[in-house]
Amino acid sequence: MPRIAGQVDEAKTEAILEAAHALFAEKGVSVSMEAIARTAGVSRQTLYNRFPSKLDIGRALASRRSDTISAPLRSGGDAEAVLRGFAGLLLEKIAGNDSKGSMRGVALLSPQAPDIAAAIYEAGPAESLRKLSAWLAEQDRKGVLSVPEPDVAAEMFSGMVLGHGHLRGILGVPHPVIDPAARAAEVTRRFMRAFAPE
Incomplete structure (x- = not known):
């Protein structure tokens, strides 16, 4: 056609x-x-x-990854299921085997093209954090969670999920064998408990 x-x-x-x-x-x-x-x-x-330009391509790639990772936040489901889904996709897209090369590529280009690296960060990781922070703020408003500082909590959750996974990816160091679903569930359970309403 x-x-x-x-x-x-x-x-x-x-x-x-x-x-x-x-x-x-x-x-x-x-x-x-x-x-x-x-x-x-x-x-x-x-x-x-x-x-x-390559800047536009970098933004598009990062934005696409951010949209994929943050998809559970748009599902409207149970808070624990949403966070578990976000965590699972974060592990898959950032610490998974297929992402190591792209993370290394961005790290390599940072000194040569800081504008591209900054654009990729803003369109990708920073946008994912903003979306998670906004979702956490909404959960706080609904009384599902108690999150007085959603920006801090969003970074905390992402850090708990990834651990050193992203650093290993950039450095090309082998990842320890983990069960991503189990890791996502454990981190989510602990986060939900830490931010449970009083």
């Missing part, structure tokens, strides 16, 4: 993001836009029409 004039082919956008993710993980910021287009199987014009 032919596309309507002006309609964006989402498959090409996905191909660009997948290619950029793989190349950034392998080569860091030194990868060219031309290499991204070639790997994605799209023309340079198509690439530049969707993403005028």
Whole structure:
């Protein structure tokens, strides 16, 4: 079925993001836009029409990851189930085997391209924290949890979930064998108890 004039082919956008993710993980910021287009199987014009710069690609990748991780916060479910889901996705996307290269790639590009690193942080990890903080503030308003400082609590929860997982990923150090579901459940249980209403 032919596309309507002006309609964006989402498959090409996905191909660009997948290619950029793989190349950034392998080569860091030194990868060219031309290499991204070639790997994605799209023309340079198509690439530049969707993403005028590597900064835009980095933002899109980080935003996509943040949306995935924070999806449980939009589910409207039971607070413990929501936090457990968030924790599980955080472990999968940040400390999982497929994320090590991308985390290392971002770390490598930080000194060379601090604007890209900052944009990736703001669109990804910082946005996930903001969403979690807003969700925790809502749970406080509803009386489900007692969270007087949701920004602090959001960082605390993320830190409890990840431990040193993200650092091991950046450094390429093997992760100890853990059961992600069990880890997510344990951290959530302890967090819920710590912030239970009095």
